[in-house]
Amino acid sequence: MNIKNQVKVKISSIANGGKGISYHQDKIVFVSNAIPGDEANVEIIKESPKWLEAKLLEIPSNNPKREKAKCTIYNDCGGCQWLGVDYNFQTELKKSVLEDIFKKIAKHPLPSNFKLIKSPKTLNYRNKVTLRGQIDVKGQIHLGFFKKNTRTQIHTRHCSLASDNINDFIDFLYSQKIKGKEGKFRLEIRDLPYEKKQNLFVTLHAVEIKELEKKFLSLIKQNKNVLWAGTPKELNEVPLAIQDKQSQINYHTHPAAFEQINTGLNHELRTIIKTKILDLKVTSVLDLYCGSGNLSLALSNFCKFVVGLEVNKKSVDIANFNVKKNRLKNISYKAVNVKKYLEKEIEKCQIFDAIILDPPRKGIKEDLLPLLKIAPKYLFYVSCDPATLARDIKTLKTHYDIDQVYGFDFFPQTYHLETLTIFKKK
Template structure:
């Protein structure tokens, strides 16, 4: 019987789906942050649940040759940064095997994935970040990320994933919060003014959006705050106040006010221009997004005769790229603001053979299949994967090709198990969109069985 505070010597055997080290004591799983496969460590049990326990490393008795010194030492303690201490080549290798195992175990699919596209630089790639604020007893403001499984902020001057321009801008924001004596929000007492800051950076055009997330709408000296920030950070082209007065972990509130600029920034992707608002979905790794979309559309083999459905179309990135190859593209997205962004992006790029609809993808396909003879269906769903309704509709309407872009191997395997009743898997590739984390993108090409 394992109890809290028990001490064990364990060996790293695997990783959880979130990249946490996994060891076993008498076949009982122990999750241990910062433990690499093959390493031995003395651990202390910190919590015991019904099906697993968590442990903390006291000391290593054997370190892996795959362990590296993290670029920023604090990152080994952060949520969502589990591979910061692992050699990048080994991280990529593990991610490929993770996808293959999910397909085999969950989907019953044995498929050798030949290629995973590693990032040229696994650091400083994120074009969007959201950071909380903290305040020291001496009045100094700090930003950082949460310690794994806690709400404790680990103070960091910069992170190892965010665009370095983001860190420069946030450093100036901290100074201005001190200058204007703004109160930092406390989630326990629900007091204070400034909750978090969100920063978006366009990789190619170097435009910066700052979203100051506040509890209260009325904040003094915001005009002066904006003026000072733009003076020291000329790349900042727009500043937005987002008001979130609720007791919630949801980051953004419903009300926004543009304080400076036009409320959007511009980015380029494969020579197309995209306008991004604060709530626009856009892949956080611009360079790897270009790889992902180029490979997906190449595998799809779209021609000038194809009518394409882009389900979960977001701000229209894939749809607009596909429209350059296809006869017609229909994009379907449930988020109203994303549909508006997609329409603006189509207009800016003078692309006329694409239409966007605000609708549920499954309902749209069921209703409109008689009006559109879709030859290719592209799906890029959130982590939860495809809905049963959408899969059932695909299996009834039977478009000749399906291109599935997935950010979660488990839900991908689940969905492919259903789709392969009527489809053959033709091709699978992976793209490491999120280096130094446990997440990976997978592209699957499916062809209707004859």
């Protein structure tokens, strides 16, 4: 088969990673942006002895689970895979993928009490985006994203997932011109909805337009909503701003800090963890990979003591700033290598009733051994990759029972699903 052959397929199921599954000439076909029920012409773009990879030539109109996506670049953009797909069907697909991952990797069924927490907003929920931009020969500013699986820019005046404040700023830049040199750049924009007046952080990576850096930043600062705009070299000078408010706690942030991009659903995650901590009568918590204290700040009023560990010093500085600003007690954060700290300070860590884990995508494989030696009564494992969670469950289940699994749909219109798994020591 020639690699650019076009064939017609019918999608029967969904794979981890969000690609639709079909079959052609005894080979499995993985189709980007496709969902079960689609019948469509696709182009084969990659081939191996056992499988084919394909892309949709056009979005199918014959699937009742779809409506036309209101985005001009949807089929080419690498951002949304399921824009226009019925939202309830999206969550059904995510649950089915999670069930399959638990069965095949964790060798454990998804518990019958599984709950999937839907996003309060299915569009315009992102409080941060990274835009790829270009200034053309006439000085016109173009903004957008990379075309799927390429480094080619595709431009748009509106992102269906970005917050209204961010889209208003995109519209502002399109109305401006900046002459002097054509070239590419990158913008990181963070929306600060709880700042009453100016509510945007904008970081400019000039890339090909270094000569226009000052001029471009001056233009950006003309926007009335911009609280701070600058380059990565200036990040140390940025004052912290309020990203979020919940339960009388102000959560401050910084342009370079990692934060959950779906504020509304992040409230649900915090609430469920806090409620479970109270129900289980947990009095001491160790928060690993704690970031700026997102999951543990609210626990200080209910626990005798809370400690957070995080390798990123800037995040820890923000966490301790949040402690001070909110006048919280019984809580502190340390900048340490989590694995080394756990190995060295096992006895200190054994005083905690519960450990919260919110690791990077790779999971906690390297930290499992010291964690099992600490052996807290409860583990609250937040994962952004169900596959690495399932791998870790294979080891944890010899020492812990799974009490509950929650799915959190932080990223509507995409295949991504975050989870919270609560473990109880056997």
